[in-house]
Amino acid sequence: MRIAIVPGDGIGKEVVSATLPALTWLSDTFGLGLTYDVLDWGADRWLAEGTGLPDGAIDLLRKEYAAVLLGALGDPRIPDMAHGREILLGLRTGLDLYVNHRPLDLAHGTVDLYRENTQGLYSQVGGAVSGQGRITVAMDECVYTRDTVERFVRNCLLHLRAAGRRKVTLVHKANAVPHTGRLWQEVFRAELARVPELTGAEEYVDAFCYHLVRDAFAYEGVLAPNMFGDIISDIGAALMGGLGLACSASVCPETGFALFEPVHGSAPDIAGQGIANPYATAMCLAMLLGHLGHADAATLLRDCVLEAGHTDAATPDLGGTGTTDGFMSAVLALMDKRQD
Numbered sequence: 001m002r003i004a005i006v007p008g009d010g011i012g013k014e015v016v017s018a019t020l021p022a023l024t025w026l027s028d029t030f031g032l033g034l035t036y037d038v039l040d041w042g043a044d045r046w047l048a049e050g051t052g053l054p055d056g057a058i059d060l061l062r063k064e065y066a067a068v069l070l071g072a073l074g075d076p077r078i079p080d081m082a083h084g085r086e087i088l089l090g091l092r093t094g095l096d097l098y099v100n101h102r103p104l105d106l107a108h109g110t111v112d113l114y115r116e117n118t119q120g121l122y123s124q125v126g127g128a129v130s131g132q133g134r135i136t137v138a139m140d141e142c143v144y145t146r147d148t149v150e151r152f153v154r155n156c157l158l159h160l161r162a163a164g165r166r167k168v169t170l171v172h173k174a175n176a177v178p179h180t181g182r183l184w185q186e187v188f189r190a191e192l193a194r195v196p197e198l199t200g201a202e203e204y205v206d207a208f209c210y211h212l213v214r215d216a217f218a219y220e221g222v223l224a225p226n227m228f229g230d231i232i233s234d235i236g237a238a239l240m241g242g243l244g245l246a247c248s249a250s251v252c253p254e255t256g257f258a259l260f261e262p263v264h265g266s267a268p269d270i271a272g273q274g275i276a277n278p279y280a281t282a283m284c285l286a287m288l289l290g291h292l293g294h295a296d297a298a299t300l301l302r303d304c305v306l307e308a309g310h311t312d313a314a315t316p317d318l319g320g321t322g323t324t325d326g327f328m329s330a331v332l333a334l335m336d337k338r339q340d
């Protein structure tokens with residue numbers, strides 16, 4: 001089995017390159033037979049050749065690879081992020097990765113945030129009217145099809161039930177954005193009626209953010225449309241202790257194909273210093289291994305990343321003095337020790 005590695009830009013390259021030795025070590029130690037190829041999709045190639053997501057990329061991934069591990073995209077030389085949208089959103093929609101699972105690992109346990117990953121305000125439907133060299137009207141439409149909301153909600157509810165969760169909260173804004181809001185409410189209520197093990201709640205996104213910060217303990221599973229889920233992810237990361245900790249899986253339940261990426265971006269403010277936290281990326285690798293059925297390898301990696309986070313190998317965002325590579329060396333040393 002082959003894994004496609006897309007380091008991307010900025011600290012994406014640093015955290016991915018630090019994490020790859022763990023993939024090799026785990027594959028060798030557990031006999032997983034995993035190999036990988038590094039794909040150079042990102043700002044450098046965009047600036048050199050004008051290529052973001054190369055022609056045939058989606059077919060290539062589907063045919064040749066079991067999963068994708070991605071770092072981050074974003075480069076100050078491309079301020080409108082055109083390449084990032086083409087690559088990131090292109091992968092999410094092209095591979096139909098409509099379920100984005102972003103677990104918030106908090107002191108009391110995990111809140112499972114599920115973000116719809118392909119439609120809503122990210123549909124790329126819209127346009128702008130310009131006059132005298134400036135934009136006068138601009139539109140980015142929030143588009144949702146019943147099909148996608150239904151399959152998203154249904155899959156999330158089944159995952160939550162399988163994980164033994166009892167409560168699920170829909171985040172919406174039906175008071176101000178009524179059409180998509182009502183579609184989500186209608187589908188949520190209908191799908192929930194089919195899963196009696198789960199109790200449903202609905203909250204306006206603004207109040208939800210307020211409650212999440214004050215008392216995250218109140219939540220177990222959370223379902224959010226695309227843009228709300230994006231914003232809640234970063235609030236959740238702050239509650240976890242920083243963006244360097246938050247991992248995510250984007251999945252197409254029908255094909256099983258999945259892409260794993262940290263929640264954070266390319267962090268130009270610290271790129272090139274070797275101090276970015278690879279914790280989230282290593283946790284993404286653990287999610288990837290778990291997704292491919294390698295539960296033992298996933299658990300060992302997750303446990304050792306967690307442990308290394310409490311040592312002096314921790315990076316500055318966690319209050320430590322460690323480096324990106326040093327942190328992953330510490331993780332490898334812990335895995336080595338436990339496996340003896």
Ligand code: NAD
Pocket residue numbers: 011015071072073074075081084088243244245261262263264265266267268269270275276277278280317
């Ligand atoms: P960011 O997530 O890159 O950084 C926000 C803050 O968190 C910064 O202060 C950064 O130093 C810190 N941070 C993030 N990851 C960290 C890590 N692993 N270790 C330590 N500190 C970390 O958000 P931004 O600055 O708004 O965006 C930078 C670029 O990344 C932009 O081009 C944006 O579009 C892009 N972006 C990409 C993705 C992605 O590829 N999935 C996600 C978010 C942002």
Ligand code: IPM
Pocket residue numbers: 084085088230233263265
């Ligand atoms: C994320 C990022 C992306 C998103 C951007 C970079 C397009 O913020 O993965 O959270 O909005 O989905």
Ligand code: MN
Pocket residue numbers: 230231233234263
């Ligand atoms: Mn985001």
